[in-house]
Amino acid sequence: MALIVQKYGGTSVANLEKIRNVAERVVRAKEGGNQLVVVLSAMAGETDRLIGLANQASENRPDDREYDALIATGEQVTVTLLAITLNRMGHKARSFLAHQVRIHTDRAHTKARIVKIDTREIEKELKKGHVVVVAGFQGVDSENHITTLGRGGSDTSAVALAAALKADVCEIYTDVDGVYTTDPNLCQAARKLDRVSYDEMLEMASAGAKVLHPRSVELAKKYDVPVYVKSSFTDDAGTLVTKEDEEMEAVVVSGVTYDRDQAKVTVVHVPDRPGIAARLFTTLSDRNIPVDMIIQNASIDGFTDLSFTVSKKDMKEVERLIGPVAQEIGAQGVQYDQNISKVSIVGVGMRSHAGVASRMFAALAKEGINILMISTSEIKISCVIEAKYTELAVMVLHETFGLDRK
Secondary structure (H helix, E strand, O other), rough: OOOOEEEHHHHHHHOOOHHHHHHHHHHHHHOOEEEEEEEEEEOHHHHHHHHHHHHHOOOOOOOHHHHHHHHHHHHHHHHHHHHHHHOOOOOEEEEEOOHHEEEEEEEOOOOOOOOEEHHHHHHHHOOOOOEEEEOOEEOOOOOEEEEEOOHHHHHHHHHHHHHHHOOOOOEEEEOOOOOEEEOOOOOOOOOOOOOEHHHHHHHHOOOOOOOOOHHHHHHHHOOOEEEEEEEEEOOOOOOOEEEOHHHHHHOOEEEEEEEEOEEEEEEEEEEEEOOOHHHHHHHHHHOOOOOOEEEOOOOOOOOEEEEEEEEEHHHHHHHHHHHHHHHOOOOEEEEEEEEEEEEEEEEEEHHOOOOOOHOOOHHHHHHOOOEEEEEEOOOEEEEEEEEEHHHHHHHHHHHOOOOOOO
C-alpha cells in the first residue's frame, strides 16, 4: 500500500463535471490499495475573479491580510465539492482548509512560505481509510491569520504535504501531460520528457516554465520527493521529476523556456560606491519583491548604470519605491521597459560541455535578435530580448540544440 499525494489544478476542477472526473481518478487509485491525500486549487478563473473584486473594493492596494482572506476562499469551494462527490460515490472523504490541518507559514502575506505542517489530523483520517482533501495555496501564520503562497502555491502545498507525510510519491495533475522540451503551444516540435532532474526542473520553473512552481521543486529536491507531472484528462505516464543520473548528464540542453512576465528597470548614472546596490535592493526585499537578473555596467568617472528585472505584476510597486531611492542616492533617473521577455536554455549536461553559450548567442545573432541582458548558472543560460522576438528565439534555440530529435 502506497501513500500518494495528488494535486489538481484549476482547469482540472473548473466545473462539477471535471470534479467528478477527478473523483473517479481518486477512486481508482484508492481501489488500488493506496492511501490518498488530494490537494486542490480553486476553479479556473476563480482566483482572478476574487482579485478583481478586491481591487474594485479598494481605491489603492488592498490590505494584504484581507486580500489573502478573500482569495483563499476559492479552494474552500473545490475541496468541499470533491469531498461531497467522493462520499456520494461511496468513498469516505473529509475536506480540510489550511488552518484545520495547521499548515504553518511565515507572515509574508500573498507570498508566504511554509514553515511546518502538523500532520496529525490527516494521519488520523487516513487510518480510518478516508480520502483526505486539502485546500492548496493557503496557510496560517503565528497569529492565526490566513496567508496565501502566491501563484502556483498549490503545487507547493502538495509537495510540502508529501514531504511531511513521507508519501511515496506526489502526482501533479495539470492540463498538460508532462514536462516538454519547450512550450508545445509555441513550438510544434516540442517533445515530452520521460524524466527530468530536480535541478533542471527548478531552473526551467524559475526561467518561465509554467508546469511547476519553483518552490515546489525546491521542496521536492530537499526532501527527495518523487514528483510526477501528469494530465488529469489522459492516462499518460507523464514526466518524473527525480534525482540526476549519468544518462541525464549526457544531454547538453534538455529544455528551452521563456518568460514574458518580465520588466526591466535601469537606474541611470548611479554613483559607483559601496552601499548603493544594498540600498536599492533592500528597499525591494523589504516589500517581498523578488528580483531576477541584475547587471551593472562598467564604471566611468565614478558612475555606472544598474539594470535589473522584476515581474510585471510588481512594476507599480517598484516604480513607487525606486523613484525616491534613486533621487536619494544621487542617480540621474530611472528607466522602465516592459516590452521584453527572457529566453533560457537548461540542461545538466552544460556542466561538462564547452561552447554552449557561444552556440546560443550565435543562433540568436543569426536571426538578428539582440541580447539586452545575460545571466548564467551552472546549468542555465538566460537572455533578455525584445518581446516581439520571443517565439522566433524559442524555435531557433530548440532546433539549434537538437531538441526536436530524440
